[in-house]
Amino acid sequence: MCLDCGCQLAPALTRDFPRSPSSETNTIMRDLLADNDALAQRNRDYLDARGVVAINLMSSPGAGKTALLEATAAALQGEINFAVIEGDLATDNDTQRLRARGIAAQQITTGSACHLDAGMVSAALDEIDLNRIELLFIENVGNLVCPASFDLGQHRNVVLLSTPEGDDKPAKYPVMFRAADILLLSKADLLPLLGDFDPARAERCLRDLANPAPVITLSARSGTGLREWCDWLRAALGAEALRASGSKTNAPAST
Numbered sequence: 001m002c003l004d005c006g007c008q009l010a011p012a013l014t015r016d017f018p019r020s021p022s023s024e025t026n027t028i029m030r031d032l033l034a035d036n037d038a039l040a041q042r043n044r045d046y047l048d049a050r051g052v053v054a055i056n057l058m059s060s061p062g063a064g065k066t067a068l069l070e071a072t073a074a075a076l077q078g079e080i081n082f083a084v085i086e087g088d089l090a091t092d093n094d095t096q097r098l099r100a101r102g103i104a105a106q107q108i109t110t111g112s113a114c115h116l117d118a119g120m121v122s123a124a125l126d127e128i129d130l131n132r133i134e135l136l137f138i139e140n141v142g143n144l145v146c147p148a149s150f151d152l153g154q155h156r157n158v159v160l161l162s163t164p165e166g167d168d169k170p171a172k173y174p175v176m177f178r179a180a181d182i183l184l185l186s187k188a189d190l191l192p193l194l195g196d197f198d199p200a201r202a203e204r205c206l207r208d209l210a211n212p213a214p215v216i217t218l219s220a221r222s223g224t225g226l227r228e229w230c231d232w233l234r235a236a237l238g239a240e241a242l243r244a245s246g247s248k249t250n251a252p253a254s255t
Contacts (some may be wrong), residue, residue: 041155
């Protein structure tokens, strides 16, 4: 949770909080997270009713989320229709990039907030024709801390760890990587140039968090791992369709 930056506080709360959170601060945080979680479940129910599976993409800035979406669109063309909710602090660069590839994308510009929340996603859902898609990607703001604490109404969490970042990131940012339903080691085409990144060590760090999630070494540029990634998406869609037929709700284990 972002106890220092205060980004979990609603924009209307302009009071300055101390850097060492008081019990009052913690109470407000709990209340806001509870409100967020309730709205997130409404988002999930709304998506379930329309047969849409939501995937929350999380990573540090520049890990390759948008490139992954471009490669995924090409790999699944004619098979699975999807749209993207694109979160960024200040620009719509990635949204324009996706639209140029023919991918339906809805922008959320957060201003100073370093993550998306369920309210932002709820508003964006109103702008998307959910009847035309089966899959909704939510590309969260690049950040390895705050996004992991906020349920958006997604069904799965996908975390990207790019090879230039270092293989110890799961150990350094446990909340984020513990939340992963799958870990993608992105920019794998750079591995021959980065001898200090060991995919096996990255996976060991994930297992040390007691997370059994699959790990795929992937390159959107070369296509390495894309088949396994698309197979995972197909399996997620199938599992959610089966769950929905039994009228059971589902949220990522961490939310």
